Amino acid sequence: MRRKGVSVAKRLCILDADLCVGCQLCVFACARRPGTAGVAGTGIWVRSAGGIRKGFVVIACRACADPSCARVCPVDALEVKPGGGVRLHPELCIGCHNCVGACPFGAAIWDASREKPTICTGCGYCVDYCAYDVLKLKELPANQEEVVYVGQ
Amino acid sequence: MLANEPLDRVLIIDLTKRRATVEHRTDLFQAAIGGAGVATRLLQEECPDGADPLGPENPIIFAVGPLSGLFPMASKTVAMFKSPHTGNLGESHAGGRSAVAIRMAGYGAIVIRGASSSPVYLVIEGDKVHFRDARAMWGMHSAYATGSIIRDREAGAGMRTIMRIGPAGEKCVSYASVITETYRHFGRLGLGAVFGSKKVKGIVVSGVRSLPVSDPKLYRKTYDEIFKATTESALFKKYHELGTAVNVLPMDAMGALPTRNLQSGHFEGADCISGERLAEEYLGRRVACAHCPVACIHLAAVRFPYPDEPYFYKTNMIAYDHEPLFAVGSMLGGKDGSHDTREMFRLLDVSDALGLDVMSMGCSLSWATEALERGVISVRDTDGLNLTWGDYPTYVKAAERIVSQPNDFYAALARGSEYASKHYGGADYALAMGGNEMAGYHTGPACHVGYLAGARHSHLDNAGYALDQKGAKSGGLTPEKVGKELATEEGWRQVLNSLVICLFARNLYTADLTQRALAVSGCEMSADDLNRLGQETLRLKHEFKRRCGFDLEGVRIPRRILETPTPMGRLDERFIRQALQVYREAVLPEAIPA
Known part of the structure; x- marks a missing residue:
């Protein structure tokens, strides 16, 4: 497992999923960043919490200091970033899906078009497209912030 | 491509x-x-x-x-x-x-x-x-x-x-x-x-996939322009905050809210079903369609007690909008202003559970209620149900019978108010236009010409209600203006409905923005091309209707719309017929004998 020195990480915080209206503009934003439309390659996902009447679950990497996904990667394709979170080295990834199963939030989102996972890198591009203040980019040391809500 | x-x-x-x-x-x-x-x-x-x-x-x-x-x-x-x-x-x-x-x-x-x-x-x-x-x-x-x-x-x-x-x-x-x-x-x-x-x-x-764009930079720029407008522009404020139910009070104030089978344009209980009141007392969640930040979908959280079981409740999330509120609220509501909003929501909920079009259901039940009042049908026809304005528990039973069809009357009602009135009478107040039950606007002649003429007999075909309100401000409408403007609007809406955008964004997606957005998708069309396509699509729809035996010339005008005054006064049948003729000449020029 790759690991670098401790510093401050940027992470995407899901402040309050109850504010989410399910418009999915964040999902489209993430996929749009490289310059295409649609949703392939997104690192953030929004689905209903068991039917729309119950509201929505927002799924994105919470930048763990000791990420399960990196632990189970057999080829060290997921580099643990200083302070938490991972960076994918696509040239190393063999498409084994281990990371998908290991993340309890489902935040390693499989991109079938590349046969590789997309995991939020905390770039914050989606934040500007959330009209409901669900998302916020924060600079926080890993696992020492207030409770980060994933889902409800 | x-x-x-x-x-x-x-x-x-x-x-x-x-x-x-x-x-x-x-x-x-x-x-x-x-x-x-x-x-x-x-x-x-x-x-x-x-x-x-x-x-x-x-x-x-x-x-x-x-x-x-x-x-x-x-x-x-x-x-x-x-x-x-x-x-x-x-x-x-x-x-x-x-x-x-x-x-x-x-x-x-x-x-x-x-x-x-x-x-x-x-x-x-x-x-x-x-x-x-x-x-x-x-x-x-x-x-x-x-x-x-x-x-x-x-x-x-x-x-x-x-x-x-x-x-x-x-x-x-x-x-x-x-x-x-x-x-x-x-x-x-x-x-x-x-x-x-x-x-x-x-x-x-x-599915999950990516879609190509002609120019990534231009794509992001155009996207940002649209996104900014959807979240900051006043165009969407009403849909965003109170939702379409914001229309209830203004419609009622001008006397254009169809009430009790359009026997009136004022509803005594309008305040109870207003967007303002519902937001205050019932709004439980707002949600959005995919890829739309406006979030106009308003869900009421309604707590229903179980009648036979103390301290047992269920809380249902029930969607509301202007049209369902008109169809089961003002069209079926009581005269004394003591509106039972919770039981009205139960009817909305049951309509959705059964999978009925709530607008046609509401207008069919309002026809049946008036027909029963007038003695055109009897409680034997209604299977013992004494349909009465404002009595929602009975309307719930009637809605269930529209589906279970225990007798000929409900089998007829399951085909709408026009069909049922053909068999039982009361056609003068069967509020179907071209066979489809009306929407929640009785604003003047244009809304009704719009329902009658529109290819799908919907208020969304050509927004006659908006033309009425414009006309009321500018000193009146002529049949020529109504026929022509509705045909033009309906033609342009064919373009918007081909993109396909939500019509709430119709004032955002102007011809200019539509062309630029289409260019990002690799589709280059001039404003003329778009207009031609819209008119051509509308013509094809009307040709299809004609092949199915529908003729605008013979369309039935329910007398009720002429009897109950609109904010623009009583409607004149000749005006409506003339406007329909102008519309027909505009959309189907070759169908008119020289």
């Missing part, structure tokens, strides 16, 4: 042969963009003259457009079929996740042919199509439950649509709806009955 653009792929599902194929129809999408433009032409190809709307020869067509999956508020899917309710053009639009899901599955259109021999639900996962056995699900009493079951059984959560019918669709009630994502509907003109006739309980569509 750009390389790797999947829009021209038409998925053809044959229910009889249980086979699915894909055809590339670049020609069609290049000529007609998508959505309504493409669906109209596919209907022309697929639906033979004389087709039985409930026969296997009636196709179901869904179409999305080049802006679906690209830009905010391109969130609608167009469904086309021959309507079992009117016997001619069936066209209904829905949002939810439907448009994005169909686009993400890699299709511009889906055509469903034939009929299944036993109940099925279809699962379209990208390139895979599954025919799932739905025999065990047939006869379930609630479309909510059907949705839950399919949701749990199938993959693709987040980027999928789950369309389904309730028992009304199975029983082929001519105004049965198809529900998608629990709260959005292909509501009007009976798509649910066409599903039922084919033994299709539901359709799930899901």
Whole structure:
């Protein structure tokens, strides 16, 4: 497992999923960043919490200091970033899906078009497209912030 | 069309042969963009003259457009079929996740042919199509439950649509709806009955893909311009905050809120069903269609006690909008202003569980209530139900009987107010226009000309209610102005419905922005091209209607709309007929003998 020195990480915080209206503009934003439309390659996902009447679950990497996904990667394709979170080295990834199963939030989102996972890198591009203040980019040391809500 | 653009792929599902194929129809999408433009032409190809709307020869067509999956508020899917309710053009639009899901599955259109021999639900996962056995699900009493079951059984959560019918669709009630994502509907003109006739309980569509754009930089720039407008512009404030229910009080104040089968334009209980009051007392959640930040879908959290069980309650989330509120609120509400909003919500909830078009249901029940009051029908016809304004528990029972059809009267009511009034009398106050029950506006002549003339007899065809309000301010309307302006507006809306954007964004997607957004998708069209396409699409729809036997000249004008004054005074039948003639000459010039 790759690991670098401790510093401050940027992470995407899901402040309050109850504010989410399910418009999915964040999902489209993430996929749009490289310059295409649609949703392939997104690192953030929004689905209903068991039917729309119950509201929505927002799924994105919470930048763990000791990420399960990196632990189970057999080829060290997921580099643990200083302070938490991972960076994918696509040239190393063999498409084994281990990371998908290991993340309890489902935040390693499989991109079938590349046969590789997309995991939020905390770039914050989606934040500007959330009209409901669900998302916020924060600079926080890993696992020492207030409770980060994933889902409800 | 750009390389790797999947829009021209038409998925053809044959229910009889249980086979699915894909055809590339670049020609069609290049000529007609998508959505309504493409669906109209596919209907022309697929639906033979004389087709039985409930026969296997009636196709179901869904179409999305080049802006679906690209830009905010391109969130609608167009469904086309021959309507079992009117016997001619069936066209209904829905949002939810439907448009994005169909686009993400890699299709511009889906055509469903034939009929299944036993109940099925279809699962379209990208390139895979599954025919799932739905025999065990047939006869379930609630479309909510059907949705839950399919949701749990199938993959693709987040980027999928789950369309389904309730028992009304199975029983082929001519105004049965198809529900998608629990709260959005292909509501009007009976798509649910066409599903039922084919033994299709539901359709799930899901997929994940990327879509090409002509220029990534220009794409992001155009996107940001649209996004900014959708979140900051005053255009969307009313939909965003109180939702369409914000219309209730202004309509009532001007005397344009159809009340008790349009015996009045004022509803004593208007305050109780206003967007303001409902937000204060019931609003429990606001949700959005996929790729739309406006979030106009307003859900009421309504707590219902169980009558026989102390301290047992259920809390249902029930969607409300101006149209359902008019249809079951003012049209069926009591005279004394003591409106039982909770029980009204129960009727809305039951209508959705049964899978009925709430607008046609409300107007059919309001016709039945007046017919009973006048002695045109009796309580023997209504199976003992004493339909009375404001008595929602009885209306709930009547709604259930529209589906269970215990006698000839309910079987007739299950075909709408026009059909029922033909058999029982009371046609003067059967508020169906071209066979389709009216919407919640009695603003002046243009709204009614719009309902009567519009290709799908919907207020959304040509927004006559807006023309009335403009006319009232500017000193009146002439038949020429009404006929021409409605035809022009309806022509342009064919373009918007081909992109396919939500009509709430009609003032955002101007001709200029439409052209620029289309250019990002690789579709270059001039303003003239767009206008021509709109008019041509509208003409094709009216030609289809004519082949089905519909003639604007002979359309029935319910006397009631002439009797109850509008904010612009009493309506004159001659004015309406003249305006219809002007509209007809504008949309079907060659049909008029020289």
